[in-house]
Amino acid sequence: MYIMKMIPYNVHYEIGASLLMILLLCCIVGKKRLRTRSNNLFLCNVCLLIAGNLIDGLCGLINSGMITCSVHTQRLCNALDGSIFYLLIAAYVLYFLSLAYLTNYHNKQIFSMSILMVVLAAVCFVLPFLQSNSWSNGKYVFHGIPVSGITEGITVVYVVSAMIYLLLHEKKMGKQKKGFFLLCNIVFVGAIGLQHIGIFCCRFVYPILAVIIFAYFLLFQSPDFYMDRLTWAFNQTAFFDILRECVQYREPANFLLVRINEYNSLLRIHQYENLAQVRSNISEILRDTGTKREATVYRIGASTFAVHCRDKEQIKRLHELFLSYLPKRWEIEDEVIKTNYCYYLLAYEGDDTSFEKLVQWIHYARSDHKAHHKQGELITLRYDIMTETERQREVLRYIEEAILDQRMEIHMQPVYSLEQDKITSLEVLSRMKDQEGNFINPEYFIHVAEENHCILKLGELIFRRACIFASQNHIFDYGIEYMNVNISPGQCQYERLTEDFVEIAAEYDIPVERIHLEITESEFQDPQAVERTLDRLRKFGMQVALDDFGTGCSTLLSILELPIDYVKIDKSLVWSYGEGGNQFLDDLMPVIKNEGKKVIAEGIETEEHIEIFRRLQGDYLQGYYYSKPLPEHEFVKYVREFNHV
Template sequence: MWNYSYIFPSFLIMIVFVLYWFYIPRINIGLNRVFIQLIVVEMIVMISDIVSSVADENYFMYPDWQLYVINDLYFVFFFARAYLFYLLTMYLLKLHRNLMELLHWGMIIPFVTAIILTITSNWTHFVYYITDDGYQKGSVYDYVVYSCLLFYEVISFAVLVIYRKNMPNITRLLGAMGFNFTILTGTVVRWMFPRYLLMDTFCLIAIIIIYLSFTNPDFYYDSKTDVFNSEALTYYVDEIRSFRYKRYIAVGLHNYKELKEVYGASSMDKGLKLIGSYFRNKYKNLIPFYSKEGRFVLIGNRDIEADKIIDQINQRFKESWNFKDTKMYFELDFVMTDENMTIESPERRLEVGMDILADDIELVPGNVRYVEDADVERVEREVYIRKTLKWVIEHETAEVYLQPIVRADNHQIIGAEALARIKDKDGNRIMPGEFIRVAEQNGAINQMGEQIFKKTCEYIKDNDLEKMGISWINVNLSPTQFMNNSLAFKYNSIIEKSGIDVGLIHLEITEDAMVDQMVLLRQIQAMKERGFRFVLDDYGKGYSNLDRLKDIPFINIKIDMAIVRDYCNKPDGLLPSLVQTFKTVGFTVTAEGIETKEMADEMYKIGCDFLQGYLFSPPVPIEEFKDYCARQ
């Protein structure tokens, strides 16, 4: 009566698959929980499909009530499987938070209706019934079975199309489409060939697609540390409605980047594995995650003894971490949420905590830094700045301001520095101290710097700098820009397109850009061949020394305003000697941050060639700079 040739191999494959999947560590998230339910239901469907088919073929051996129970059991799990495939689609699209809404409660109605109609068929004969001739289809069998299946399949495809942007990439979207299409194909095949038990095979294929695309435990496990990875952390935190019931301890290796240079990448990876294993084995009531760059997160219930745990961890880290002949010593930073925080969003709390952990300069090793509402507000401000930067770059609305540079002897304007300024789409200004740091962190400084350079070149093209008394305009280059191998080509193209003399542009780089000497020399040499000249900005803040400066063709050294201010407050012989050494080597010298006449006089006395600061002028909008020069 029924063909079993496909279901038995499918069942054996399912058993092997289940044993393997349950053997690997899994993160306890809703997606995995639904997947486990789907696997269990599919196993029951396969077994009950075989049992009910055999019983129906040998109906004369069983009383009617047993046949009804066996078939009812099969149909209940058959319909449950269809609902679980739909539910898993909802979790993939991260719509599970809406499952408690009235609309989504309505999604269960076809499932419940189909079950009620099936179970009551003993009396109504709607879906099926048992006669002296055995199992018989009811009058609405096809309507009930296939309308229920098609309802969930159509809804799944609809939400995938509508909420496709919720998927992180096209590969996962295709995976979700793929398993739903497989279920739809299986439904059509079941309708066309009802005597062949093929539906279970298609469901098995769909489950394998789900595994390969979404629920493979390797996707959420960090093999380097033997704990769950950042993607698992994102999924887990996404399901926590608030940290009222959960608590996290963020742990980071202090000075991780320096440690990696000292011990080497390979040894650090081994050290991280030892630390991950320690967290996993020592704290069974906590779930350990590894984010990146030496940062771990331990999440547990609200009542965990956090202070005790931190003390234990600190004690362990006073000892060495040994791997073969290597001994490694680490110090830790800890970040937790302040008890009095009013912001309950777990994503925002954890995001801020990890942000603080990444910037470990302000952290004291071994101590706990508590996340407060003000920290969350700061991060939200940075998110707003990132969005504004994106909008500014897309619409090319970065503004150029010019601050005059004057001769130290007579205070006559001789040059200027181009400075970037931005406003959001509503016209609200964002200060440079805020957006420059964010732009350097997310890479937006590359496009913004290019816009400022281009607009400065256009200004030079449209104005006679010689008549304005301007010999050059300095344009800043950030360390991030210097890592761009196409920098020389791009800037030279802009110069050629504008048709200006490259000598009218001086490029300012900070000492931060001098950390990697080889990259710096290669980039400067490529740009020097195209006629660019370089100025060292903010001397005194970074790592440079005179030997390194002699190797780089700077034409001017700008003394950082903090160094200038310190000297003017408490004169000594160091800065005058430094200025004279620079001039002996062949550099001209500019003093920054000049705010009073006394500061200007002091800098002139010690030999500075040029001065820059608010004593002479604040930065001026580029379109007003020509009039400003005329007034001077």
């Protein structure tokens, strides 16, 4: 205790600050460190602080006479003390700017100011050895010029200008963080001022700066803040920090995204703890495989990992390895979990691609849309993919607005009866426009509705609009016997579809016998469910037509097995037969007629087409020869004129 009282009290702070930084450095060394510019500058600051505090404490002991040494040693200590101080100032300013992604080496203002601080460090190293140098009240004087005052003034200008630069150029940082930066730098500049007026015999700035650096560390860069506790990979925050830094500094970066397919479905089937163990095991495989090749692994979502790679070639090699190493079957506590994976290549070329755009690409890969994922295949995330995604998002917005407002434009195309020689039915065709008033392909917006699980509400809206049209315009008084409404296979998987349609038809006094439903056998995810629904619809009195026969999706087996009443021959088959391209209809028509089904031919555009189906004993004709799809009021006018009613 007696010895400590003999030591100048400033040295207590120097020693304490040194110990604090040493302990902090020891803690960091044992942790996984995120490879960012700010982390590298942070370690540089810590090392300079340790060296500066120890050297400054030693200078304090020497200058106070507690330690005796040669003049040369004393000058060397003072030279190191001054030079380390100004190197530390430069490193500190670059560090707090790096936390806001502003330390761009191409920035002339920051670069020139940093060079100036390095020059000051060199001057301070040389100054103690010059003959004309003198020491007055703890300050250097060279030929009567107060060198210490000038250098400290330059330091204050440097710190203040850097802070102003941050406040002016960083728009995305919150007010609280900006306020924290401002407060820390006010304290720092105040410490320089107190040191200059000579209140402390040693560099009071060192312990103050140590506390500020430690505060920055706790707020921005704790290693635990970047770790995912479940998988021990880096977390999403770390990933986005790396990605943002690459974009800010135009540094190319390549990532391999690995996604567990249909993870939400797995959550409904398996225990969460077992799935968490699967994710942990996957992370371990990714880390073991990637670390050997100097790749960094991040967990960026519940079911998605990102591997930061050197280049695209490394991504391709890792993709091949993961295809072999990642199991598709896991046995966790007597539970068998089956997993599949998709892989994406996310490449930032150091160009004008924004951070927000890259995040959109990542969200595309992380989404649950089946169309986005191809099992095992390495998909490159590009502008064309995102353009399609943005288009789907826009169309989905139109669909949601239509459902919310209960409005949908429908057109009607007449269907001609060869037997009755008049228009006896119509097909209801839904229409949707974009912002510019252009029609969106119906197949496309129906596909978007199915992908986004809103096909039931959209289909119900179309059916309701058809019933409203029939009721308001009394179309059955003009020779129309029934109307055809399209439904999708996705709708048929809904158990209450029949009941809902019957209730809507009754609401508008439309007999269900007047309603025929058309379905395309394109993508029956659950054929049994489709057959059950079609059976129920027919039991209630509705009839069913198999649409687009001849497109390659439907077969003769469909005609024989599906509960249908009509077969609609696709226009491609009609045109091909008319051009002599095939004679398939000669064999097909008798089979359909023998099964008791009626035939509707689509794409009728010429007299020749009409004669062909008259000869083949077709039943109904539909096409531009009679009329294109018409808006509601135009169709009513057309059918009244055609049927002379």
